[in-house]
Amino acid sequence: MSFLAPQRYDRAQVTVGNYDTLYDALNPAGDIARQHFVEWFSGGTLDSLWTQHTDATASQGWDDSVNGGYKLTSGTTGSDKAAIWFNAIQQYNATGHTLIVVMKPNSTTTGFHQTWMTSRTSMVTVSKGWMIDQRPGNANYHLYNYDTGWSNTDTSVPKDTSYHKWKGTKDSTSIRIWNNDTLQAITTSQLTSDDLAPLCNCQYNTTQTSMNILYLECFNT
16 A cells, blocks of 8 residues: 655645655654644534633634634633643654644734644643734734743734644744745744743634634754
8 A cells, every 4th residue: 555645734744745654754764753743624513632721701613604714702801711731741852843733813903813832731821832913002913922931023924814734943043934835033042941832822802703724843953
């Protein structure tokens, strides 16, 4: 039996062709597989590896529409949020990992729409790690990251309500993010030494907002 390697969002060194095993199709020749997670956000039940956090006035669930994926809806007061995360299971290396996400905010004027790689241990603690962020007060999407203080790096991508493919990498010297394969931001400050895990968050600001997620992938490099 042979497998055709799928077209993927990452790992360009994997050649499209016929392989004897799925393992060979997804890993470069001679490479030993590392921690690797893919979520397509399709179907009727969220995988149990995700922990759902939903504050009192917030909600989350499947968006029953074409390319709806999974929808997080903020609360209507305070800092009420809807989020999914790995509940402090941090399997992604502080000095070598990649995150890819396809998501869209549903407002450009209110709310926090965030995809994190984080070491947080609860939903009420400050997050060490880094995130792709769209929020009020910024004209563009931003790279935010935190260790002992915040670092904030602008991109040239204006806020909108369209789906984007974002890719981010972290190693021992920098964090970099790409939008639709164009490099948008680099930072070398506030690089946490904590190992990390994915988290998607939609949080109230002045009015209720929401975000949709179609795809999320992360892996160690």
